[in-house]
Amino acid sequence: MSSKATFMSFLVIGLLITLTLIAAPVTYAITLSFYSLDSFVGDPEWVGLGNYAKVLASSEFWNALKNGLIYAFATIFLQVVLGIGMALVLNQVFFGRNVVRGLSILPYLLPTVVMVLVFKWMVDGSIGVITAGVEWLGLPPIYWFESPLAAMLSVIMVSVWLWTPFVTTAFLAAMQTVPGSLYEAAKVDGTNAVQRFFHITLPMLKPVLTVIILLRAVWMFNKFDVIWLLTGGGPVGSTEHLAILAYTTAFSQFDIGAGAAIATISFLILSLAVFIYFFFFPLDAE
Template identity: 35%
Template sequence: MSTSAATPNAVRSSRSASQKRQQAQEKRATLILLAPALLFLFLLSIWPVAYLLYASFTSYQLAIPIPTEWVGLGNFESIVTNPRFWSSLSITLVFALIAVPLQILVGLGLALLLNGYSRGREIYTSLFLIPMMLAPIVVGFSWNLFLNPIYGPLNSVLRGVGISPPAWASSPEWALPTLVLVDIWQWTPFVMIVLLAGLRSIPPRVFEAAKVDGSNRMQTFIHIVLPMLVPYMTVAFVLRFIDSFKVFDIIYILTRGGPGTSTQNLAYYTYDLGFGRFEFGAAGALSIIQLILLTFGTMAILALVKRRDKAPASAAPAATPRLAEGSAA
């Protein structure tokens, strides 16, 4: 009896040991397969960020052959007390808070327009996506030629109709609006395709139910379509808000941060510190500050959206009578 009872236990323990050895072999094989990717990620992502963090606390300068010293928070203090930092921050915020909302509005209009087409929608959408597919440096050079004050076609047309054209990128008043215009032209298609996907995800029965209830197009859009597009708008807004802090190519090509410092945002200021003055320690500190600002800004946007989603449910039924009254009127 004891021998027969021990045999199943021995078999089970043998199977368990075999399964453990097999799992260990699978883990080793997985690590071996992932090793090149992990090494690539470490060399191109983790190590540069770690070294940037280290350099931001030192006096590292490439142009001056002096020993690198640990300065602690000295670089951060010198940056936040520099008026140039606050000027660059204000330009960045103005650029982001003007360009991104306009991209949302124009992208929403284009998405609604394309959603109304049943034939040729794919062709029109592909044509609208061309600016987004171009490299930023190509966009910068193209607009630089288009807005050239001497032989640019836009100024030639304006002179032909008797309008004195501005200097566009060379004018202190028009330089920043010009950059906003170029950014809207290039990245509105991205917002459009995100919102078009949101519109296409709304079931047709929603519109049918609204039509049966007597809701007109404007009421359906305001009370049904727009609330359902809020998650898509949030994604588009957050992604474009982050990208607007990193705009550099078109600024470098069109204005070089000028005239003066009127279009010098945080990204260009970081470039000027690191590769213009070779103050890598200060440039690293400014990069960390920019990362912190982006993180808190994104968290604030998501918190506002989350608060809206957690609004009291009692407010929803109150909208139904108003909608019904408006429909009856």
């Protein structure tokens, strides 16, 4: 087979998979957002932008957008800060470092549902270790999923717990690429460890950090499983964000058109955010 034919065959296979698994469902979902239908079997009725008008006029939508932004920003910020901190610690030479490095990625390796169950047991009213700890400190019991603030904190905590290892691992790997002589030159130049972090590590790893933050942002904005499993969006919609709202609208209230409209808006917001992000943090800087 000629190299061109090989090239084309790979290209065609890739394109077919992309079309089948991504382009077609996305197109279908966007199409649905212009129709009114209460099940997938009935006849859809064309309503144009009607679903969008209805969604944008509802307070649930704005509440979900606000919750989503709080959740996304809080989790990204904590993941990046904690992740870098852990990477700096794990980059030091100490006894048992490789074991600790291995253990540090464990939360990321476990299925989300397992981690959520573990957390639920930890805060369980009668057997939870965190409950016992709170009691031991003499504090009043915390109702993790009953108050809006505690519920939001729960989903943020579990998400940070789950995905900080990703940031740690990526950052740790990137740190290995910084030549040691740069740190030595900086030591001779009179820097302390904090100055070396801000003058060498951070600028050298800016491209990696840009990608890490972007990936985390996209994932956190669309994150569904943790919230769904922990709180289901409750109590009273306090942890409900756009992905949960789209799901409940489409599959609990069977307003499939409105659900599709919410998903489409979410998609547009994210695309715009990524576009702006790349404008401010271009990957090919310098």
